[in-house]
Amino acid sequence: MALLEIKDLTLRFGGLCAVNELSLEIEEGSIRSLIGPNGAGKTCVFNCLTGFYKPSGGEMLFQGQSLVNRKPHLITFMGMARTFQNLRLFKEMTVLENVMSGMHCRTKAAFLTTVLRTRGQQREEKQIRDVAEECLEFVGMLDKKHYIAKNLPYGDQRKVEWARALATQPKLLLLDEPAAGLNSDEKARLIQLIRRIRDERNITIFLIEHDMGLVMKVSEKIFVIDYGVKIAEGTAQEVRDNPRVVEAYLGKEEEEETA
Amino acid sequence: MAETKKKAKLTNPFEGIVETLFRFFENKTYLYLFIGAVVILLVIFPNTSSRFTQEIMTNLFFYIVVCLGLNIIVGYAGLLHLGYAAFFAVGAYTTGILSSVFGMNFWLTIPFSIVAAVIAGLAIGAPTLRLRGDYLAIVTLGFGEITRLTIRNLDITGGAIGLIGIQRPVLFGITLNQISHFYYMFFILAILAIFVSYRLHDSRMGRAWEYIREDEDAAAAMGINVTTSRLYAFIIGSAFGAVAGSFFAAKMTAISPDSFMFIHSVMFLMAVVLGGMGKIPGVVLGCVLVVLIPEVARGIGPYRLLIFGALLLIIMLYRPQGIWPDRPAISSKE
Amino acid sequence: MQQLFNGLLIGSFYGLVAIGYSMVYGIIKLLNFAHGDIYMIGAFSGLVFLSIVSPYIGAGWPALILGMLITMLLVGLLGVFIQRVAYRPMLKAPRLSILITALAVSMILYNTVMLLSAGRYRAFNVEISSESFYLGALRLTETRVVLIVAAFALMFIMHMFITKTMYGKAMRAIALDRDTCQLMGIDVYKIIALTFFVGSALAAAAGIMAGVYYGTIHFYMGFLIGLKAFTAAVIGGIGIIPGAMLGGLLLGLLEAFGTQIPFIGTQWKDVFSFAFLILFLIFKPNGLLGRSESERM
Ligand SMILES: Nc1ncnc2c1ncn2[C@@H]1O[C@H](COP(=O)(O)OP(=O)(O)OP(=O)(O)O)[C@@H](O)[C@H]1O
Numbered sequence: 017m018a019l020l021e022i023k024d025l026t027l028r029f030g031g032l033c034a035v036n037e038l039s040l041e042i043e044e045g046s047i048r049s050l051i052g053p054n055g056a057g058k059t060c061v062f063n064c065l066t067g068f069y070k071p072s073g074g075e076m077l078f079q080g081q082s083l084v085n086r087k088p089h090l091i092t093f094m095g096m097a098r099t100f101q102n103l104r105l106f107k108e109m110t111v112l113e114n115v116m117s118g119m120h121c122r123t124k125a126a127f128l129t130t131v132l133r134t135r136g137q138q139r140e141e142k143q144i145r146d147v148a149e150e151c152l153e154f155v156g157m158l159d160k161k162h163y164i165a166k167n168l169p170y171g172d173q174r175k176v177e178w179a180r181a182l183a184t185q186p187k188l189l190l191l192d193e194p195a196a197g198l199n200s201d202e203k204a205r206l207i208q209l210i211r212r213i214r215d216e217r218n219i220t221i222f223l224i225e226h227d228m229g230l231v232m233k234v235s236e237k238i239f240v241i242d243y244g245v246k247i248a249e250g251t252a253q254e255v256r257d258n259p260r261v262v263e264a265y266l267g268k269e270e271e272e273e274t275a
Numbered sequence: 276m277a278e279t280k281k282k283a284k285l286t287n288p289f290e291g292i293v294e295t296l297f298r299f300f301e302n303k304t305y306l307y308l309f310i311g312a313v314v315i316l317l318v319i320f321p322n323t324s325s326r327f328t329q330e331i332m333t334n335l336f337f338y339i340v341v342c343l344g345l346n347i348i349v350g351y352a353g354l355l356h357l358g359y360a361a362f363f364a365v366g367a368y369t370t371g372i373l374s375s376v377f378g379m380n381f382w383l384t385i386p387f388s389i390v391a392a393v394i395a396g397l398a399i400g401a402p403t404l405r406l407r408g409d410y411l412a413i414v415t416l417g418f419g420e421i422t423r424l425t426i427r428n429l430d431i432t433g434g435a436i437g438l439i440g441i442q443r444p445v446l447f448g449i450t451l452n453q454i455s456h457f458y459y460m461f462f463i464l465a466i467l468a469i470f471v472s473y474r475l476h477d478s479r480m481g482r483a484w485e486y487i488r489e490d491e492d493a494a495a496a497m498g499i500n501v502t503t504s505r506l507y508a509f510i511i512g513s514a515f516g517a518v519a520g521s522f523f524a525a526k527m528t529a530i531s532p533d534s535f536m537f538i539h540s541v542m543f544l545m546a547v548v549l550g551g552m553g554k555i556p557g558v559v560l561g562c563v564l565v566v567l568i569p570e571v572a573r574g575i576g577p578y579r580l581l582i583f584g585a586l587l588l589i590i591m592l593y594r595p596q597g598i599w600p601d602r603p604a605i606s607s608k609e
Numbered sequence: 610m611q612q613l614f615n616g617l618l619i620g621s622f623y624g625l626v627a628i629g630y631s632m633v634y635g636i637i638k639l640l641n642f643a644h645g646d647i648y649m650i651g652a653f654s655g656l657v658f659l660s661i662v663s664p665y666i667g668a669g670w671p672a673l674i675l676g677m678l679i680t681m682l683l684v685g686l687l688g689v690f691i692q693r694v695a696y697r698p699m700l701k702a703p704r705l706s707i708l709i710t711a712l713a714v715s716m717i718l719y720n721t722v723m724l725l726s727a728g729r730y731r732a733f734n735v736e737i738s739s740e741s742f743y744l745g746a747l748r749l750t751e752t753r754v755v756l757i758v759a760a761f762a763l764m765f766i767m768h769m770f771i772t773k774t775m776y777g778k779a780m781r782a783i784a785l786d787r788d789t790c791q792l793m794g795i796d797v798y799k800i801i802a803l804t805f806f807v808g809s810a811l812a813a814a815a816g817i818m819a820g821v822y823y824g825t826i827h828f829y830m831g832f833l834i835g836l837k838a839f840t841a842a843v844i845g846g847i848g849i850i851p852g853a854m855l856g857g858l859l860l861g862l863l864e865a866f867g868t869q870i871p872f873i874g875t876q877w878k879d880v881f882s883f884a885f886l887i888l889f890l891i892f893k894p895n896g897l898l899g900r901s902e903s904e905r906m
């Protein structure tokens with residue numbers, strides 16, 4: 017059974033059909049990409065998966081359980097984490113505090129234990145810090161843990177977002193354009209990181225990306241959508257040679273590179 | 276954005292001094308010594324002062340308890356609460372009715388008043404917070420008004436006249452009936468409130484509130500249940516208010532609907548916002564100002580609310596973080 | 610029948626105030642606490658105007674209508690002024706800050722009027738016949754008939770304005786997506802100011818009409834109507850203008866009939882409306898005309 021199964025997912029905004037009967041499967045332990053021209057509906061797919069948008073129809077199964085009508089925080093609890101296309105860090109808080117947020121759904125201290133500061137609560141607090149620091153170490157940001165998030169350069173802010181998502185201890189990680197705004201050096205390291213996340217942490221990865229080079233290098237299988245409809249799927253080679261994909265992208269390629 | 280940034284630069288004349296103080300108290304020994312000195316001064320205070328000043332100080336401690344409770348809702352969770360006096364009334368009337376009508380021991384009434392506040396908090400918080408945070412402002416405003424009308428109209432609450440003959444609490448065989456007794460009682464309550472506030476702030480829950488305040492969607496994506504966290508804050512804050520209300524009833528022995536007006540809710544909010552929402556020393560400072568200004572400047576009497584309203588507007592426009600300064604940004608060192 | 614008429618009349622006041630509430634919420638997502646006070650200020654300005662002109666032209670219908678138009682203009686401008694000074698700098702600030710700002714504005718407005726009016730009830734004297742006549746079983750007065758006609762006329766004009774003019778379209782567009790509108794070259798701030806103007810003017814009109822209807826006015830009169838208008842706006846679906854009118858009328862009817870139920874006397878009227886609001890939020894949070902929509906991320 018696939019880790020994630022999407023069947024006939026549809027999302028409408030009034031007359032606009034942002035996602036149209038999309039079906040795809042993501043196997044456990046794989047790295048998959050979702051590509052498509054601007055406005056194709058990629059982010060909408062993620063928003064449906066993570067419970068931020070309510071699909072107009074279709075089914076989404078994660079480890080065999082339906083995600084439809086589930087609240088975002090419960091979906092994260094089930095083991096699906098995401099990053100945002102336009103950074104959504106807790107800007108005024110420190111890097112460490114940002115990453116500690118990921119452990120919230122894995123811990124439970126409530127009012128009484130907090131006020132009494134019981135042994136268990138102290139142990140839990142330490143665990144939260146430890147996991148957060150480990151995740152920061154993993155993305156190479158541990159030395160900046162006390163910086164206020166908004167003061168970091170863009171590339172570092174991205175890293176904090178990845179660490180934060182990792183701290184939720186997911187089984188599936190959704191990355192929305194992780195390479196946007198990174199320089200080529202950082203992109204190369206991102207490719208390494210994505211592989212390490214899968215190999216060392218055993219996390220399945222589903223990413224949206226515009227940088228074709230990166231997508232082709234890192235993912236084993238690619239889904240292409242245009243106007244919310246899946247137009248192709250397959251290996252990098254297969255997708256590249258598919259006439260429908262070429263058609264969807266032709267003439268747009270240049271704009272995107274400069275964008 | 277640029278507009279607010281520019282205006283926020285209005286500097287506080289005390290900024291420099293306070294910054295130096297922050298540095299100074301970074302040394303924990305100095306900090307504890309200072310706190311110890313203040314506590315000792317406050318403990319011996321009743322022996323050296325008049326009834327009148329003791330009364331004012333008791334009122335100040337009382338304000339600190341109530342406002343720290345409100346601060347959990349407004350400062351920590353970022354929800355505007357405009358009917359806090361109603362929760363305070365729920366506590367006061369629960370104790371009042373149980374004590375004066377049923378003759379129950381004061382200390383036993385406290386759990387009841389907490390339960391009553393939690394129920395009231397759930398009844399308004401649950402439907403409202405599920406929707407959007409800012410509806411809460413109006414719903415609590417309405418609840419405040421409705422509570423006041425209800426206690427005015429019911430018989431068991433004594434109607435417009437209120438309740439009299441609420442029993443004095445007894446502690447270690449001493450009946451608490453002197454102003455100095457209540458001074459110490461509220462002093463201890465205030466210290467407890469400060470303690471609980473700190474513990475909540477530096478915890479998983481406290482951080483969750485901060486995440487939600489910063490970015491609701493991102494917090495949800497990190498697995499935080501936004502609605503429940505807010506509801507928690509709302510209920511904990513309400514319970515704080517109810518406990519303060521119970522003690523208020525015990526101190527006054529008589530309560531009437533006039534103590535729970537919209538104006539009271541506004542004054543509590545004023546203290547929280549003026550000093551600095553979410554910051555415990557800020558809230559304490561706000562309480563000092565709100566309690567002492569009318570005592571010191573007695574002439575402002577009828578203009579008091581107008582002045583406070585204008586002050587509130589100025590604070591929001593030019594210094595939304597309140598009078599108490601934010602901690603200087605942490606440098607990269609541990 | 611009589612209840613129906615009274616309910617519609619009071620309901621139309623609620624509706625007029627609720628429109629401003631709902632419009633402002635729709636366009637800048639602000640619960641404008643000061644809106645109830647605008648209504649109160651409308652009533653007081655109307656009274657001041659009448660007391661100035663009545664020695665010359667009396668206080669009959671002509672003076673009243675003139676007063677209403679001038680007051681609507683002045684109070685509308687006051688609304689724009691408040692918007693410019695207090696709310697506009699806060700548009701990008703956290704939601705909590707702008708809410709507190711609105712509270713501060715409300716405090717300033719009503720305390721000012723309280724000091725000026727010495728906190729007393731003021732008689733709203735008009736020279737209009739109060740003779741009643743019957744229409745079937747319905748007891749009517751000239752005043753009431755004129756008031757209800759005027760209220761419905763204002764609502765109708767408002768409806769036309771929103772649906773038929775460019776301004777109305779721009780308002781709805783900004784409510785949907787402010788940033789895009791700015792990019793499209795719409796003068797967003799001008800439209801927001803216009804929203805405040807229209808909303809405040811309608812509230813002021815309702816204030817004067819309430820003054821004529823009840824005969825007395827008081828600085829505290831805006832407080833409760835602010836709450837009721839919010840309730841009305843929620844019933845209709847907040848941000849939806851026809852919804853606000855509908856919600857207002859429904860709430861008016863509900864109160865008129867609610868107080869007829871045994872055990873729920875008039876002193877429980879407000880408790881009744883409020884309980885209704887809470888129930889409404891539980892069972893139909895998007896209002897009668899609202900649809901649930903995913904907010905843009
Ligand atoms: N909340 C919403 N309401 C209305 N329309 C929306 C909403 N969210 C997205 N859309 C529309 O849905 C379509 C798909 O948007 P989406 O953000 O998924 O595109 P995308 O593939 O992620 O594009 P990009 O590469 O630019 O990120 C767009 O036309 C967008 O305008």
Ligand SMILES: [Mg+2]
Binds near residue numbers: 058059060101
């Ligand atoms: Mg996208």
